[in-house]
Amino acid sequence: MPRATQKFTTWFFIKQTDIINLMDNKKWVVILIGPPGSGKGTQAELLAEKFGLFHLETSKLGEEKINNTELVKKDPEVAEAKRLYDKGELFPPPWTVKITVEKIRELASQGMGIVFSGSPRTLHEAEKEVLIFDELYGRDNIKAIHLNLTKEESIRRNSSRRICEANRHTIPNFPIFKDITTCPKDGSKLLKRELDTPETISIRYEVYLRQTQPIISFLEENGYKMVEIEGEQDIDKVYKDILKGLGE
Numbered sequence: 001m002p003r004a005t006q007k008f009t010t011w012f013f014i015k016q017t018d019i020i021n022l023m024d025n026k027k028w029v030v031i032l033i034g035p036p037g038s039g040k041g042t043q044a045e046l047l048a049e050k051f052g053l054f055h056l057e058t059s060k061l062g063e064e065k066i067n068n069t070e071l072v073k074k075d076p077e078v079a080e081a082k083r084l085y086d087k088g089e090l091f092p093p094p095w096t097v098k099i100t101v102e103k104i105r106e107l108a109s110q111g112m113g114i115v116f117s118g119s120p121r122t123l124h125e126a127e128k129e130v131l132i133f134d135e136l137y138g139r140d141n142i143k144a145i146h147l148n149l150t151k152e153e154s155i156r157r158n159s160s161r162r163i164c165e166a167n168r169h170t171i172p173n174f175p176i177f178k179d180i181t182t183c184p185k186d187g188s189k190l191l192k193r194e195l196d197t198p199e200t201i202s203i204r205y206e207v208y209l210r211q212t213q214p215i216i217s218f219l220e221e222n223g224y225k226m227v228e229i230e231g232e233q234d235i236d237k238v239y240k241d242i243l244k245g246l247g248e
């Protein structure tokens with residue numbers, strides 16, 4: 001094939017791929033709600049990749065801010081959040097909402113869709129944030145997904161998982177991953193979280209029932225469509241059910 005034709009073919013192929021990728025990019029807000037270990041983080045990564053969504057983790061966002069020493073010095077709210085975090089307490093809820101909303105506005109202005117894996121966590125956050133989602137993305141583009149999981153399975157999954165040091169990618173306790181010692185995605189060290197004991201996971205499950213689950217009825221009562229998913233299936237099957245629920 002002449003060189004010019006070859007160049008054109010390559011260019012054409014790349015452009016086609018770009019177009020296909022662009023076509024799949026969605027301006028959605030996907031909210032995954034479910035108990036610890038129900039697969040929110042896992043599915044959020046898959047959905048982010050498929051639909052070109054930004055995977056927004058509020059806890060990571062908060063940690064980035066409190067680890068920025070300049071910011072801690074000049075912003076008293078960040079300093080207070082750091083003080084609480086260092087004592088093992090939660091970030092102040094109004095501050096969490098504030099930094100999340102700032103990030104949502106920034107992403108929306110760049111035309112990006114978002115997938116949330118760990119927030120909103122409380123009714124307070126949900127009430128504030130959905131107003132912003134409605135305003136910036138429109139009601140039809142808000143996709144809420146409920147991943148169901150029993151307490152027993154939540155404990156089983158979380159007490160045996162490992163996470164990577166750099167980006168907290170989770171490595172399930174599957175036989176194929178037994179011998180790996182570094183993260184397949186970024187090569188960083190794998191750690192077991194000290195917080196992942198059966199007792200603490202059980203408490204986190206109860207906190208989920210009390211503080212987070214009410215968001216489901218709040219959204220339903222306010223006319224948001226909720227996709228119901230049985231989380232106690234293989235990762236692939238959960239993913240397929242989610243795509244089906246999203247009409248994809």
Ligand code: ADP
Nearest residue numbers: 036037038039040041042157161172233234235
């Ligand atoms: P969440 O974000 O809801 O707490 P994660 O996505 O972090 O849940 O998953 C918790 C653990 O369970 C991880 O080790 C993950 O790989 C594993 N996991 C997630 N989904 C499934 C599934 N469908 N079947 C088995 N293990 C799963």
